[in-house]
Amino acid sequence: MRNGKYVVLCVDDDPDVLMALRIILEKESYAMEEAPSGEEGVKKYQETKPDFILIDLMMEEVDAGANMARQLLALGNKAPVYMLSSVGQQLTVNIDPKELGVTGFFQKPVYPETLLLTLRLKLPR
Amino acid sequence: MTTSSQQIDSEEVQSTELCLTTGGPVCAHGLSIEECQTLRERLIWLVKVRWIVVIGGIGMLFAGFLLFPGDALWGALFTIIISLGLANLVWFLRTHKSEVRRCAGAIDFATWQILVDFALLAIAVHLTGGITSPLVPLFILHGVFSAILLPTRLAIRVIILTVLLIAASLVLGHLGLGVPVWEFGPDGVAPRWIGELARFAFLVVSLAGATLQGLDLSREIRNRYARITHLAHELELRNDELRQVDEQRVRLLGTASHDLRSPLAAVESHIELFLGDYVPDVTTIQKAYLRRMKERLQGLRLFINDLLDLTAIESKGTKTAELRRFDVVAQVMEIVTEQRPLAEGLGLEIVTELPDEPIHVSAPPGHLLLVWTNLISNAIKYGAGRSPLKVTIRKENGHVAVSVQDSGLGISQEDLAKLFTDYFRSPSVKKAGIPGTGLGLSIARRVVEGVGGHIDVATKLGEGSTFTIVLPMAPPEGDSVAKSDRAPQTPADSDSHS
Missing domain, CATH: 1.20.140 (Butyryl-CoA Dehydrogenase, subunit A; domain 3)
Known part of the structure; x- marks a missing residue:
């Protein structure tokens, strides 16, 4: 929490996706932190201690998102971690959500109502 | 039929x-x-x-x-x-x-x-x-x-x-x-000595002939063995090369998948901002045009998804993809839960008839996930809003049969023969303006047959169709190569579907 607002960390290498997420989240009174890569994402996580984390499954490397989730688990993260993915990516990226400590997946594009519904469920006000 | x-x-x-x-x-x-x-x-x-x-x-x-x-x-x-x-x-x-x-x-x-x-x-x-x-x-x-x-x-x-x-x-x-x-x-x-000499001579000739033939034969066997060894080595090298090419292809596929889908998803996200009133002063007419843009984008995304899925399945091959033991009932129900809001939005009720216990199969979970998604979304699309859409799962002699029954358009005999062909879309479906790529069922067929199963279709024009997928059940846990009891590639948990 920061100034009474939940902090959502969004990690994606697509600035347009980050921009759309920022518009939605800030309008709904969430504080958003962003990072363009898995490596930056871990640094940002350590700096901001977010309440909710969204990670793009496939960034600069095919398994960048999965690697970041694995690192968060190693750092003792307790915040819900959601991966952003396309259905087809699941055929090429073989991941085990349990092993990564991932709470769930959002299929791209993320629809505002779905994202907000999940946030309200996981971070009750 | x-x-x-x-x-x-x-x-x-x-x-x-x-x-x-x-x-x-x-x-x-x-x-x-x-x-x-x-x-x-x-x-x-x-x-x-x-x-x-x-x-x-x-x-x-x-x-x-x-x-x-x-x-x-x-x-x-x-x-x-x-x-x-x-x-x-x-x-x-x-x-x-x-x-x-x-x-x-x-x-x-x-x-x-x-x-x-x-x-x-x-x-x-x-x-x-x-x-x-x-x-x-x-x-x-x-x-x-x-x-x-x-x-x-x-x-x-x-x-x-x-x-x-x-x-x-x-x-x-x-x-x-x-x-x-x-x-x-x-x-x-x-004289006798002539006879003995002759016997000796012919014995020597026979012995020499047989020995020479035997030696010639064993030399040939050695040569062939050396050649086989050489060829086996060559084959191993070629196999390594093919494996590397295949790995590169899968990597390329992953990159292409990302690069093709990401811009579409980004554009759609921005359109959502306009439609969801995150951008001020958007008129009703502008929203109508934006909705049309979104529909066309979704069609393109659907096509790219199907095309890339097909390429991924063909590239990896269902037979060689990583097999995991998982509960097929849970996986089908995840898709039912995901698709239910869409069906209900079209006035369609989804009815399920499920066994009391889990039924495990050994298959690539991500591939089978596509099969259920394709079948259930097809039933919704072609169900013409007529309830019920029934999903049944039952055990059958060491196999699991998953049936998806709709009460919709049905399939003509002519179309039935081409149903599992790549890119096939019935003229009547096209005329009705129902979106699709004609790849869903061919993907399903490849996946199902790749794991030793088959798809049956029963249909009556105007009354609906039933697609039944029969898969071999996984052997008991101790006998299998199971790695995980849970389908590891599910698209979302129950509260996070998009």
């Missing part, structure tokens, strides 16, 4: 006899091309050796005639050796004929040569003392040649014939039938 994916593209491969001339791997009588080639080379060699035998035989007979001119059998023996020479001349002339180049022709050629050799040898043996003849060891030499040159059955028949001929010679000698036999000793045609 029913059909199945296996029936639709089943094709019968008819086996034919493949011979040397057709370039096939196996020739007549089960000999390989290489064996046929070797047979031809040996036959040519045998004709050459027979010239030496004929010339040497004539020389020996001539010397014998000069030394012991009194015996009447010299003429008969000359006739035999001249007959052998004439037969060899015929074989020499036919060696390069086209029929001998064929595998079956070469075997016939070998059989005739050996039979004629045996017949002439049998007569010569009979005339020169029967079982005591110095020529008897030559039978063994011919037996060795038969075993090397002829297919097994033929060689065994030739050996049996040899035994019968020797036996016949014995019986004829004892009965005093036929030409009187040649004997050595005080009362014979030549």
Whole structure:
């Protein structure tokens, strides 16, 4: 929490996706932190201690998102971690959500109502 | 009206006899091309050796005639050796004929040569003392040649014939039938030592011939073994190269997947901002245009997804993809939960009939996930808003059958035959403006058949269709190669579907 607002960390290498997420989240009174890569994402996580984390499954490397989730688990993260993915990516990226400590997946594009519904469920006000 | 994916593209491969001339791997009588080639080379060699035998035989007979001119059998023996020479001349002339180049022709050629050799040898043996003849060891030499040159059955028949001929010679000698036999000793045609020398000489010739053939054969086996080892090494190298190419292809596919889908998702996200009133002052007309843009984008995304899914499945192959043991009931229900809001939005009720316990299958979970998604979303699309849409899962003799039944348009017989073909879309469906790519069912078929299952379709025009997927159940946990009990590639947990 920061100034009474939940902090959502969004990690994606697509600035347009980050921009759309920022518009939605800030309008709904969430504080958003962003990072363009898995490596930056871990640094940002350590700096901001977010309440909710969204990670793009496939960034600069095919398994960048999965690697970041694995690192968060190693750092003792307790915040819900959601991966952003396309259905087809699941055929090429073989991941085990349990092993990564991932709470769930959002299929791209993320629809505002779905994202907000999940946030309200996981971070009750 | 029913059909199945296996029936639709089943094709019968008819086996034919493949011979040397057709370039096939196996020739007549089960000999390989290489064996046929070797047979031809040996036959040519045998004709050459027979010239030496004929010339040497004539020389020996001539010397014998000069030394012991009194015996009447010299003429008969000359006739035999001249007959052998004439037969060899015929074989020499036919060696390069086209029929001998064929595998079956070469075997016939070998059989005739050996039979004629045996017949002439049998007569010569009979005339020169029967079982005591110095020529008897030559039978063994011919037996060795038969075993090397002829297919097994033929060689065994030739050996049996040899035994019968020797036996016949014995019986004829004892009965005093036929030409009187040649004997050595005080009362014979030549002194005993000549007989012993002749026996020794023919024994040596037979032994040398058999040994040389054996050595030649073992050298060839060693050469072939070395060649096989070399080829196996080459094959291993090629396999490594192919594996690397395949890995590169999968990586490229992943990148292409990301690069094609990401911009579309980003554009759609921005359109959502306009439609969701995150951007101020968007008019109703502008929103209508934006909705149309979104629909077209979704169509394009759907097509790219299907195309890339198909490529991924073909690239990895369901058979070689990572198999995991997981509960198929839970996986199907995840898709039902995901699709239910969409169905209900169209006024369609989804009814489920499920077993009380989990049913495990061993398959690539991500691939099967696509199958259920495709089938259920098809049932929603083509269900024409008529309830119910029924999903049934049941056990059937070691298999699990998942049925998706809609009460919609049904499929015409003409369309049914092409249903699992890539990119096939029924004209009536296109006319009705129902979106789709024509790849969903062909993807489903590939996946299901790849894990040893099949898809059946029962349909009635105007009343609806039932698609039933039958998959083999996974063996009990202890027997399987299971890694995880949970489908690891599910798109979302129950509260996070988009």
